[in-house]
Amino acid sequence: EAVSGAQLIAQALRAQNIEYMFGIVGIPVSEIAVAAQAVGIKYVGMRNEQAACYAASAVGYLTGRPGVCLVVSGPGFIHALGGMANATINCWPLIVIGGSSDRNQETMGAFQEFPQVEAGRLYNKLSVRPSSLEAIPAVIEKAVRTSVYGRPGSCYIDIPGDFVNLQVNKSSVKYTECCLPPPISMAEHSAVSKAASIIALSRQPLLIIGKGAAYSHAENNIRKLVDLCGLPFLPTPMAKGVVPDNHPNCVAAARSMALQHADVIILLGARLNWILHFGLPPRYRQDVKIIQIDICAEELGNNVRPAATLLGDINAVTEQLLEEFSKRSWKYPSNSEWWQKLRGKIKNNEERSKELALQKSLPMNYYTVFHHIRELIPKDCILVSEGANTMDIGRTMLPNLYPRQRLDAGTFGTMGVGLGFAIAAAMVARDHTPGRRVVCIEGDSAFGFSGMEVETICRYNLPILIIVVNNNGIYTGLDANSWEEMLKFGDPATSVPPVSLLPNAHYEKIMSAFGGKGYFVKTPEELQNALKASVADKRTPSLINVMIDPQSERKKQEFPWLTRSNL
Secondary structure, eight states: OEEEHHHHHHHHHHHTTOOEEEEOOOTTTHHHHHHHHHTTOEEEEOSSHHHHHHHHHHHHHHHSSOEEEEEOTTHHHHHHHHHHHHHHHHTOOEEEEEEEOOGGGTTSOOTTOOOHHHHHTTTOSEEEOOSSSTTHHHHHHHHHHHHHSSSOOEEEEEEEHHHHHOEEEGGGOOOOOOOOOOOOOOOOHHHHHHHHHHHHTOSSEEEEEOHHHHHTTOHHHHHHHHHHHTOOEEEOGGGTTSSOTTSTTBOGGGHHHHHHHOSEEEEESOOOSGGGGGGOTTSSOTTOEEEEEESOGGGTTSSSOOSEEEESOHHHHHHHHHHHHHHHTOOOOTTSHHHHHHHHHHHHHHHHHHHHHTOOOSSBOHHHHHHHHHHHSOTTOEEEEESSHHHHHHHHHSOOOSTTOEEOSTTTTOTTOHHHHHHHHHHHHHHHSTTOOEEEEEEHHHHHHSTTHHHHHHHTTOOOEEEEEEOSBSSSOOOHHHHHHHHTTSOHHHHSOTTBOOTTOOTHHHHHHTTSEEEEEOSHHHHHHHHHHHHHOSSSOEEEEEEBOTTOOOSSOSOTTOSOOOO
């Protein structure tokens, strides 16, 4: 019995428990998408390969099983590089399958010919082309296994165009079973007891929870550790909700102070990169003791020499620490001077945010907008957020109470991820947690990167609520009057500030163009009404375009040396 390359690919992906494929079909990969649907894989056709690749990578983070991005040769493959890089830098599993030119035309200047396997190596853990049709299942098993084992990342599989419709006898194919779940490694016992001793001697401890902890589903053990030891904790942006943001030990509202004065810091699946200011003075104490817990050995010791290193799965190592502390019965006193300082700072910062949120002036500022969004969106919704100020202020104002329910620009600081992430989250929610809403909060500039995916959202009838926080620009914009004045000086290409976008752009009409509901909002009352209507309608996608003060900024910057802090 004969089987085609396209069918082999689809069957092999199904055998590896792949559920979702995103992409844009064309020569030579169209038949692969059809074959994938035939074996029960859900195929979502996107409008740009970049967004398709972002969507597939978000599936990997949300489910622990990679999504697949399917792209055509040459430009299609190149547009997907953004998603591969973003996945690998965020440590999310992803499989990209790219068509390439027919083998017998290589080096001849074939249609869309490009050295894809070679190009893919920079962006992926593995970049391979199967040597024959018979080898396809084994190569796909290896790619899926590589994407999820160790530190997760992206893997690329190159499929020559002539493989897609080529047929081979089933009996000659090397079929493979689903790869085993990733093995779980634990830290050495001596390192665990050393770490526990350092923590027990600390005066000003701080636990930092990273998205590695969210990915490893360590929430139950980390919550137990926080409660058992009474430790103050700080989540990195996508780790919000591993321990709920409303937990009394969360010190996110005193972030700068907590980092600057902690004498012992425990890193749970968080890296000392730009998001955590590299762990260096003046943002940290010179003598801070760092306890590093990570799945990747090469990460240990980056930027700061650690006092203890615990190599292993975050969930398993947290359990080891729990066992150690249950023997020691040590708890950090909640009436310490450190707690008093932290609580004072938290109260002070929250009051400043509240003051800004309650300002009655129009146009609204960011804080007012987020105050109303927080009051009216479902507590268990998946929040997708990107933008400059929109993402930064949204992170502080919008709480996450559950793990893996915040997706943003991430470690790579990528703009353009929002709609792809939202589509992935809505597909996963529909199948695994029906009724859970996806709320996608975009800056107006960020929305522009993949705004046409609104058509995809409407085509698959995904009830996503998109909120565009519109300040007519990148960071800041101009109001309509200033814009008119500017145009008097001549050509906008020479006179208009590079950060400006068209004032009062009606982004909501993009949604209504495709059959969703669009709202244009200028006042708190209009915002409340639009939010209530959108949340109540559980079937229709909607977009609320919220006009805010073009000069609205975040409250006094904590980063004098960094004008833009996309944390």
